[in-house]
Amino acid sequence: MITIVLWGVVGLLQKIGSNHSTSNSLMLWTTAGYIMLLPFLLWNSHLLTLSTRSVAVGVVCGFTNALGAWSLYTALERGARASIVVPLTALNPLVTLVLALIVLGERLTTLQTAGVVLALVAGVMLSYEPDSGAAV
Amino acid sequence: MKPNARVFHWLVPAMMTIVWWGLFGFLAKLGSDEVNAYDMQILFTLGTLPIAAYILLRRSGMRSDRRGRITGAIIGLVAGAGGIAYFAAMARGKASIIGPVTSLFPVLTVVLATTVLKERLNAVQAAGIVLAVVSAALLAS
Numbered sequence: 301m302i303t304i305v306l307w308g309v310v311g312l313l314q315k316i317g318s319n320h321s322t323s324n325s326l327m328l329w330t331t332a333g334y335i336m337l338l339p340f341l342l343w344n345s346h347l348l349t350l351s352t353r354s355v356a357v358g359v360v361c362g363f364t365n366a367l368g369a370w371s372l373y374t375a376l377e378r379g380a381r382a383s384i385v386v387p388l389t390a391l392n393p394l395v396t397l398v399l400a401l402i403v404l405g406e407r408l409t410t411l412q413t414a415g416v417v418l419a420l421v422a423g424v425m426l427s428y429e430p431d432s433g434a435a436v
Numbered sequence: 437m438k439p440n441a442r443v444f445h446w447l448v449p450a451m452m453t454i455v456w457w458g459l460f461g462f463l464a465k466l467g468s469d470e471v472n473a474y475d476m477q478i479l480f481t482l483g484t485l486p487i488a489a490y491i492l493l494r495r496s497g498m499r500s501d502r503r504g505r506i507t508g509a510i511i512g513l514v515a516g517a518g519g520i521a522y523f524a525a526m527a528r529g530k531a532s533i534i535g536p537v538t539s540l541f542p543v544l545t546v547v548l549a550t551t552v553l554k555e556r557l558n559a560v561q562a563a564g565i566v567l568a569v570v571s572a573a574l575l576a577s
Contacts, residue, residue, distance in 0.1 A: 357479075368454075419568065
């Protein structure tokens with residue numbers, strides 16, 4: 301729930317920011333924001349006790365996230381309409397879902413399956429915006 | 437250029453976004469099972485640096501005013517805090533549920549955009565909000 305609230309605010313800030321910055325520049329300053337958080341996080345960190353595998357998973361996790369955003373901006377630069385491509389990319393939790401079911405062997409009840417499917421559809425619909433002056 | 441070729445020109449990076457972000461959710465689960473949420477956010481930040489460095493070195497399409505830069509930095513702070521909550525949720529729950537549920541965050545964006553930015557809610561988004569509420573009710577029961 302906290303994630304939804306904070307990322308929901310991020311969505312609004314991105315709308316505001318994109319009127320004052322190109323996507324590349326905004327992404328760079330977002331990374332600067334991430335870095336500003338580090339001193340607070342390092343305060344209580346157990347980073348040095350982690351296994352190489354855990355460190356690798358965490359770093360690649362950040363890498364794939366940034367790569368995803370960069371691919372989206374590339375698609376938009378190549379003339380994709382935001383009203384189509386942004387809802388399309390909202391399907392990404394489907395990949396997470398499939399990987400979790402297959403690789404991690406997670407199982408859902410019927411009710412949970414219905415909820416997850418609705419969440420995916422809702423995510424796509426919520427990110428739909430008509431093209432006139434639409435921001436990423 | 438043929439219309440088809442033009443579509444595929446952007447379709448490939450768009451599909452890559454789905455794959456990369458989907459993989460992000462999966463790796464977030466793998467990592468959060470072993471690493472606490474704060475350390476995950478540190479590692480996550482390290483992982484974003486190569487892309488930031490690439491953008492910085494390429495030096496193309498980099499324009500922003502002061503307000504854009506400040507907004508960007510605040511986005512990083514808030515998104516980072518959201519990331520910590522995301523990793524904490526992943527540590528406790530199933531990725532197959534947390535992934536789709538956290539992707540409902542545009543509910544708040546849409547609501548905030550209509551109230552703060554006075555944007556008009558479109559019919560598709562309104563229906564999306566209804567589905568999101570039904571979905572949350574199903575998953576909470």
